[in-house]
Amino acid sequence: MLVGSEVTHFHWGQFQEGERWFFEYDENNRLIKETHFLHKNDSMELIYVKEFGDRTEKEFRIKGGDTLHFYQNKYDTNGNLINQKAKARIGYDHMNYEYFYVYDDQNRQIQGKVIDYKNNELSISQYSYEMSKDTLIQYGFSNDTLTSVEKSITTKDADGDETIEEIYSYDLPDYVLARYEKKILIDDDNYLQVIRDNPFIDSVVVFMGKKLKHVEHHLENMYTVSFYEYDYFGNLKKETVYSKVIQPQTE
Numbered sequence: 001m002l003v004g005s006e007v008t009h010f011h012w013g014q015f016q017e018g019e020r021w022f023f024e025y026d027e028n029n030r031l032i033k034e035t036h037f038l039h040k041n042d043s044m045e046l047i048y049v050k051e052f053g054d055r056t057e058k059e060f061r062i063k064g065g066d067t068l069h070f071y072q073n074k075y076d077t078n079g080n081l082i083n084q085k086a087k088a089r090i091g092y093d094h095m096n097y098e099y100f101y102v103y104d105d106q107n108r109q110i111q112g113k114v115i116d117y118k119n120n121e122l123s124i125s126q127y128s129y130e131m132s133k134d135t136l137i138q139y140g141f142s143n144d145t146l147t148s149v150e151k152s153i154t155t156k157d158a159d160g161d162e163t164i165e166e167i168y169s170y171d172l173p174d175y176v177l178a179r180y181e182k183k184i185l186i187d188d189d190n191y192l193q194v195i196r197d198n199p200f201i202d203s204v205v206v207f208m209g210k211k212l213k214h215v216e217h218h219l220e221n222m223y224t225v226s227f228y229e230y231d232y233f234g235n236l237k238k239e240t241v242y243s244k245v246i247q248p249q250t251e
Helices: none
Strands: 002-011 014-025 031-040 043-051 058-062 067-075 081-090 093-103 109-116 121-132 135-142 145-156 162-171 176-185 191-197 200-207 210-217 222-230 236-245
Touching: none
Parallel strands: 002 236
Antiparallel strands: 002 014, 014 031, 031 043, 058 067, 067 081, 081 093, 093 109, 109 121, 121 135, 135 145, 145 162, 162 176, 176 191, 191 200, 200 210, 210 222, 222 236
16 A cells, blocks of 8 residues: 655745655555655655565654654553664764663553663663652652652543643752643543643644644744644645744844
8 A cells, every 4th residue: 555645844934845755555554665755946856765664653854854863663562662763864973772661560661771872872760650649750760860750640520531631840959840741631532732841832632543733832933833634544644834933033
């Protein structure tokens, strides 16, 4: 099965450039091949053709024609991410990481391991939890030193169903709020999520498990709005991105 996907970028309301992907899937709807074209002016340039094989998830991004990111993820039977391979090329520099995650019987992460193949470095993090009523606190450690604290508060309706989830992440050692997430749950598949990660504010609308709209707000500078369309099989068919400068930066 062959599926096409187009991304059109607008900046200050004017057409800049377009990107076109073609995804090929096997009979089990698994991605096996991707072809990527970059459209500038009146020409269409072939960027790459990549054979994937049996993969769970993929992501490629090209910015300025000189940045390439690649992610490959594996999950356990509960849907938890257990392994991710991440590679990136930015100009002449490159990164090559692999992540491993371990979870407890409640699907909470208790260990994370990162291998930096470029610099031949290994780092290991461990996590413990404290539960009180509707509040869950996660403590992160590195070499027995407390490095992160994350607090999650879940609100339920009269029927006991979760309706709102709020997550607070703090910078140590002063417990300064660094990131805030609020997810308003409509049902199991539909929700609205707002993320405050200084100096950015993101909001995402998800319907039937698919992202329909994404707004990224760079406070006083600019914001972008992305819209997504899917085919009958649930594969991304089209993404349209609009950008607008709120207050032009001055030198």
